Amino acid sequence: MKRIRKDSLIKEGLIKFRQSQGEKRAFLAEMLAMKTLNCPFLTRLQSVFENDTRLFFIMNFAKGGDLMNLIAKTGRLSEAQTKFYAAQIVLALGTLHKYNIIHRDL
Known part of the structure; x- marks a missing residue:
């Protein structure tokens, strides 16, 4: 489960306090x-x-955790690991863009 404070999203301009019907849709x-x-x-x-x-x-539960925790735990990634994870990110972003979804958290 990921939880996000609404006030931080509003402060960063990611959501508006009052959304229009179009934005809600x-x-x-x-x-x-x-x-x-x-x-x-x-x-x-x-x-x-x-x-x-x-x-x-x-x-869904991600058994291996996320990339940020991996980097925090290992300190840095090897070149091979960097290429591997970069390729996965590009493929994931390609899927999102195919459905007109923009990832705002990179």
Whole structure:
């Protein structure tokens, strides 16, 4: 589960305090796409819910963790590891772009 504080998203300009109907529809369409995409390089989104202060994203478990934790644990990646993970990122982004989804967190 990933949880994000709403105030931090508003502060960074990633979401607006009051969204238009079009923005809400776009957000819901993106969530639906992330639930239905079948790509081995993306963690599938299972569900989204919120409370007053946070958004919660329920995703499939990634046994190996994420790239940031790997780099924090190992200190640095070898050239071969860097090429391997870069290729996976490019393939994942290609899948997202195919469905007109932009990844804003790179």
